Amino acid sequence: MKRILLIEDDDTIVYGISELLKEEGYDAAAVSTLREAFCMDIRDFCLILLDLGLPDGEGWDFLRKMEKDKGTPVIILTAREDEKDIIKGLDMGADDYVTKPFKAGILLSRIRAVLRRRREVEESGAVLRCGNVVLDKNRTLVMDGDREIVLTAGEFRLLMYLMENKNSTLTRNALLRYLWDSSGDYVNDNTLTVTVKRLREKLGEQSGRIIRTVRGIGYKLEDEND
Structure with a gap:
């Protein structure tokens, strides 16, 4: 079963996305702080959903760390819809940028697309x-x-x-x-x-x-x- 890591501090969003992912056959794990995220072995996950505003820091810090390990794709999931934030996220290596609020179907489509692209690269x-x-x-x-x-x-x-x-x-x-x-x-x-x-x-x-x-x-x- 494919595992997805959700880095998000809003319990309501965590519950909703976790249930959505489980219904689609994914194994969802969630952490609410940067400290917890840094302790996770990202190699255990096929994808990371990353919020930018966390209690102990910015999601940018985690994304900056991910630049050194490009093995696991990242989708930024945030309420920040400013063009500068979108460009910054993509330039820092995020595979996609989804703004809140979002429709469940769109998020799942983005997840499938990112995983499909990664699979195509790995298989070719x-x-x-x-x-x-x-x-x-x-x-x-x-x-x-x-x-x-x-x-x-x-x-x-x-x-x-x-x-x-x-x-x-x-x-x-x-x-x-x-x-x-x-x-x-x-x-x-x-x-x-x-x-x-x-x-x-x-x-x-x-x-x-x-x-x-x-x-x-x-x-x-x-x-x-x-």
């Missing part, structure tokens, strides 16, 4: 190439020649999807559906723009040649060698 041994950029799905590693490019989870997924569909134009809606498995109604469109911008910055000079903006449509990753 493919190495993708575009110019000098090499992406290893199994090792969650991106190299530009001898230089390792350190990406957040969101940036990695975006680059992987672009490389899987290189030389094809991908619409913004298609990218949003893939990255967050939802329509633009649930994810601020600016998040995609910021993620592309930061991905280009990390790729460096190479990015100007491979990630092209198709005005009014989306993005296209071009390989000069093809």
Whole structure:
């Protein structure tokens, strides 16, 4: 049975989500403080649902720790709906960002999407190439020649999807559906723009040649060698 860790201090929300997860066949465990969360072995869980406002600190502190261990995906679950918080969470490596109040069906869909994406990465041994950029799905590693490019989870997924569909134009809606498995109604469109911008910055000079903006449509990753 898949185990999900819920880091949340609101007893009502904990009870509701725990029952929801159990009905869907998940084993739910919950802690209410950062101190308890830091004591958990996150390798025991397939997914973490993280609240940002906790009694003894901020969820950002836990997410910062998770940056060093990218094995377990994280969905931020919070009442904070400011664009800056959403961008910060995704940039720090969260796999998704869900604001409260939320509908049960949407939360379950997001959970399934994150777990599906993680499973696809784990099961695929493919190495993708575009110019000098090499992406290893199994090792969650991106190299530009001898230089390792350190990406957040969101940036990695975006680059992987672009490389899987290189030389094809991908619409913004298609990218949003893939990255967050939802329509633009649930994810601020600016998040995609910021993620592309930061991905280009990390790729460096190479990015100007491979990630092209198709005005009014989306993005296209071009390989000069093809």
